Amino acid sequence: MSTEKTNPTVKSADRVLDIFELFAEMKEMNLMEISRQLELPTSSVFKILQNLESRGYLEKDESRKTFRLGYKIFEIGAKYAQNTSLTAEFTQIAQHIVDEINEAVYMSIRSGSNILYIAEKQSTQAVRLVSHLGMQLPLHSTAMGKMLLSGLDDEEVKAMYPESHLGVLTENTLESLPNLLEQLAVIRQEGIAYSRGEAILGIHCTAAPIYNADGNIIAAMSISIPSTRWNETVWKQMKELVTEGANKLSLIHYYQQS
Known part of the structure; x- marks a missing residue:
């Protein structure tokens, strides 16, 4: 039971780190590009991006619908x-x-x-x-x-x-x-x-x-x-x-x- 509870947390952390590593190579990316690179559903990636943006770790260009690393x-x-x-x-x-x-x-x-x-x-x-x-x-x-x-x-x-x-x-x-x-x-x-x-x-x-x-x-x-x-x-x-x-x-x- 403990394994089942901890695995999602580990996976989420891995996905966050994967996103940061992507931005180390690319200055800006949109949701579809990130999802394709990570081979993950856009719905899952979108939730992570929203959380990172709200904490200041990512910034969003509303006009271009792209994300980049934030001030945090x-x-x-x-x-x-x-x-x-x-x-x-x-x-x-x-x-x-x-x-x-x-x-x-x-x-x-x-x-x-x-x-x-x-x-x-x-x-x-x-x-x-x-x-x-x-x-x-x-x-x-x-x-x-x-x-x-x-x-x-x-x-x-x-x-x-x-x-x-x-x-x-x-x-x-x-x-x-x-x-x-x-x-x-x-x-x-x-x-x-x-x-x-x-x-x-x-x-x-x-x-x-x-x-x-x-x-x-x-x-x-x-x-x-x-x-x-x-x-x-x-x-x-x-x-x-x-x-x-x-x-x-x-x-x-x-x-x-x-």
Whole structure:
């Protein structure tokens, strides 16, 4: 009798995990696609999807009738990431940067077409940004996002943005795919990315890449500053500090993985 009661629970858990694994391969899927991949009745899958959506683990695009991973997955991932050695090392390196320049330092990873903030060190300035931890912003609108995109080739970037017009957050956000590709080419050459009020008006950012042992960009590090405190001298210092910090994190990750 106990076996009969526990088996449905196990099967349900397996199906939930199967769905998450599907979304690890596909960005979006509709009900029929998920049912076909899992070889399950649509009625059974629909109930699971409804539960996952209500808990924030999936999001639904009503216009296209498709599902994608929700904020809750990334929230959990961000909290887990805080306990990894990379984020622990980030805290020490970011503190050094804050001591030097007293501006906010962030680290993010790619989450689909967004960046996900997984670590931060705030400044002690009276005027500063609120916490970004766990927040997501479009890749093309942020310095860290553009740095993460620069690790892809142009064809991969084009596949991410089938429409030439990009989403706009502020009057300074890049609006077209050709402009984005042009900026990514410069980023690959210079090894540094910028955002000047493109995600949040009045906030300037500079970002550098964090590499894994295979030489792939796995994360990005940035320094943000309100435009009221910006000047060329500070800008130069920001570029030097964020590059140095990201290089240290890359070396740490290299030796941990090799």
